[in-house]
Amino acid sequence: MPQTPHIERHFTASETVRDVVIGMADGLTVPFALAAGLSGAAVATRVVVTAGIAEISAGAIAMGLGGYLAARSDAEHYASERRREEQETRSVPEVEAQEITGLFEAYEIAPEESAPVVAALRRNRQAWVNFMMRFELGLEMPDPKRAMKSAVTIGGAYIAGGLIPLLPYMLLGKLAVALRVSVVVTLLALIIFGFVKARFTGAAPLRSALQTLVVGGLAATAAFLIARAIA
């Protein structure tokens, strides 16, 4: 969609990209660390695969459903606050008008300077309520279709991310070999993921790649050492 240069500069990640990032960041990290940890405990490769797949299923459902419920509750919160603002503009219009004046005073705008804006809003209830939602409460109208899309995107990204560290264990029989391949492949994937993610979030690509690498590497190292210590 065409945008003016000014708007484009303030571009931040779309909600879908954000959902992919949320799902994949955890998917690449936690199943990877779990598999590495179980390898540290020297269990059978079959157990690593079973645990990994159980974790990926559980994590995808928990994160996906969590995303669904979060998006739904955002939408409900918006609707209930909106009803409340709408009712208040009817029942206590003077109080609501005073709130607008107060909002502007926080920016050192005198009541007489904001008075024409307040008067204009009072003439138009829909605009008034929209204004209060955005400017008093800082709430944006959520996309009603977002909940389901968000659930599927986060869950799918978690599964895709989680299969990367797990595939070596599924394809290679020997645990020590699978662990090494999984570590190399997943650290590479974490670097690439960090790089690509930076393109959408506007972060510095090298630093972003380093950050995802450190999070994944630390989590896996800790899981490996702790599991080996208690096994």
Added chain:
Amino acid sequence: MPQTPHIERHFTASETVRDVVIGMADGLTVPFALAAGLSGAAVATRVVVTAGIAEISAGAIAMGLGGYLAARSDAEHYASERRREEQETRSVPEVEAQEITGLFEAYEIAPEESAPVVAALRRNRQAWVNFMMRFELGLEMPDPKRAMKSAVTIGGAYIAGGLIPLLPYMLLGKLAVALRVSVVVTLLALIIFGFVKARFTGAAPLRSALQTLVVGGLAATAAFLIARAIA
């Protein structure tokens, strides 16, 4: 801290409560489902405990560090957008003033009605930049100390949540017994967690309890069935 009734009604969860909820929701769900899944695959109880502890360590680090980096990147994003707005109010003040007029026009406020507000903001650069950050970009100044606190809170809540389903496996030797105790204890914990969470988010308590129960129950059931099928 004392608040006026009007503000209190719009109360939403504090950031610390939100962090506890984020960490504990996943902590109660994913280690629970993983342990149930491995029980479905009939591995040794010791393996369930090892996998559970590896998962809790990995999850706490991944989520805690993830929270740390997210809070840090929010703060950096705010700072960089703020510098940009500050520079624009210097280099292209007419464009920025026109943007304010445009913001108001979206609420059907005519340019001549918003003119006094625009003029007041142009007299005071700090207020002007603050106004653009909040009203054009919808960004709030993040708390600089939040990143570390957020990391520790999320990670700690994940560990606390994860130990609830895992303790039965650690204390009871027999897998079938531990699984049953873990399921009962964790489903109860999910219900209580959903109830308590609702007090902070303003959701309906019964519905919130049901939701956390369904997410945790579904994740664990899926992990159990999938792990049993592939074991």
